[in-house]
Amino acid sequence: MRTGRLVRLVSRPAQRVPDPGDVELVEVDVRDPAHGEVLVRNLYMSIDPGALLRMSDLSALDIPHFETGEPLWSDAVGEVVESRYEGLAAGDLVWHRYGWRDYAVGDGRQFRRLDPHAYPSLSHHLSFGVVAYIGVELARIRPGDTVLVSSAAGGVGSIAGQIARLRGAGRVIGSVGSPEKVRFAVETLGYDAAFDYHDGIAPQIGGELDVYFDSVGGEHLEAAIDALRPRGRIVMCGQTEQVRSGVPTGPRNMLTVVGKRLSIQGFYTFDHPELMPKFEEEFTHWVRTGRIVVPETVVDGLENGVDAAVGQLTGRFTGKVVLRF
Numbered sequence: 569m570r571t572g573r574l575v576r577l578v579s580r581p582a583q584r585v586p587d588p589g590d591v592e593l594v595e596v597d598v599r600d601p602a603h604g605e606v607l608v609r610n611l612y613m614s615i616d617p618g619a620l621l622r623m624s625d626l627s628a629l630d631i632p633h634f635e636t637g638e639p640l641w642s643d644a645v646g647e648v649v650e651s652r653y654e655g656l657a658a659g660d661l662v663w664h665r666y667g668w669r670d671y672a673v674g675d676g677r678q679f680r681r682l683d684p685h686a687y688p689s690l691s692h693h694l695s696f697g698v699v700a701y702i703g704v705e706l707a708r709i710r711p712g713d714t715v716l717v718s719s720a721a722g723g724v725g726s727i728a729g730q731i732a733r734l735r736g737a738g739r740v741i742g743s744v745g746s747p748e749k750v751r752f753a754v755e756t757l758g759y760d761a762a763f764d765y766h767d768g769i770a771p772q773i774g775g776e777l778d779v780y781f782d783s784v785g786g787e788h789l790e791a792a793i794d795a796l797r798p799r800g801r802i803v804m805c806g807q808t809e810q811v812r813s814g815v816p817t818g819p820r821n822m823l824t825v826v827g828k829r830l831s832i833q834g835f836y837t838f839d840h841p842e843l844m845p846k847f848e849e850e851f852t853h854w855v856r857t858g859r860i861v862v863p864e865t866v867v868d869g870l871e872n873g874v875d876a877a878v879g880q881l882t883g884r885f886t887g888k889v890v891l892r893f
């Protein structure tokens with residue numbers, strides 16, 4: 569019998585960040601695949617705010633949460649070890665949602681075969697380029713627009729700024745959490761300007777925004793509402809400030825949204841399957857031709873997964889965070 573490790577939820581964390589004992593890494597038997605199933609050895613998995621959000625019971629999110637006693641899950645890529653599903657064969661590389669475990673066994677239809685040559689790295693299949701792409705599509709960028717992106721050096725933000733530029737934005741501004749990330753945003757990601765939000769947000773944004781790509785909410789959102797032009801657009805990808813602090817936050821200036829006729833669009837990536845074919849085509853082309861860089865931080869070892877998820881939320885890393893098994 570094959571054995572492998574997995575991470576499971578023992579109890580829901582009282583805060584957003586799990587205490588030792590809320591999750592455990594255990595060694596378990598790995599069953600053989602039944603008819604129609606595959607057995608996959610995981611190679612990379614996504615480390616993203618979803619893990620901490622799914623541990624919590626935030627009902628406003630309208631997403632499935634982890635169950636206590638059950639393994640965590642997340643986007644992952646791996647190699648088929650054994651297949652009893654006619655659509656896949658041993659050696660195929662696949663994308664699926666059974667992260668947080670060394671081996672995944674399940675219905676073959678839940679595993680999508682990957683083109684190993686699509687991107688320079690297999691881990692790029694876990695990029696949040698798709699989130700950025702959909703958010704920028706919904707923002708309806710017009711040539712010359714001034715666009716603000718928060719968490720601009722993060723998994724979503726590092727790509728959102730680059731796509732906004734490719735869609736014709738005239739000026740792209742990034743908000744980040746350290747001087748090193750300011751340099752990274754400008755020099756590597758091509759932001760026209762970037763600032764460290766710890767030095768104040770509103771004065772550094774300036775005025776005259778057309779679009780705000782929001783990953784953090786709170787103080788950033790309030791400042792952006794003041795800085796947006798009439799009929800400006802906000803696409804709301806996440807609310808990290810509130811998630812991190814656990815405290816509901818502003819903005820206090822919602823009347824300005826009415827006065828300026830602003831639009832605010834929250835979105836989930838999985839609600840937009842109609843955009844996927846165009847995304848696949850354009851994004852792989854941009855990455856292959858060097859028009860977009862896909863920054864990532866690779867953390868090694870499933871035993872470091874929970875610590876990496878906490879570090880990801882608190883700004884310890886740059887770009888998309890992936891765990892290598």
Ligand SMILES: NC(=O)c1ccc[n+]([C@@H]2O[C@H](COP(=O)([O-])OP(=O)(O)OC[C@H]3O[C@@H](n4cnc5c(N)ncnc54)[C@H](OP(=O)(O)O)[C@@H]3O)[C@@H](O)[C@H]2O)c1
Nearest residue numbers: 617719722723724744745783784806807809835836837883
């Ligand atoms: N809607 C969807 O379908 C979808 C899909 C995936 C992710 N999301 C959301 O998109 C957002 C970004 O996800 P991601 O994986 O790319 O995460 P990320 O931006 O790479 O990581 C979170 C980052 O937020 C920054 N941060 C933490 N606290 C902050 C605060 N109080 N104010 C401003 N920035 C703060 C930190 O970077 P600094 O060093 O810059 O502080 C941290 O690295 C998250 O809110 C996530 O939940 C949405």
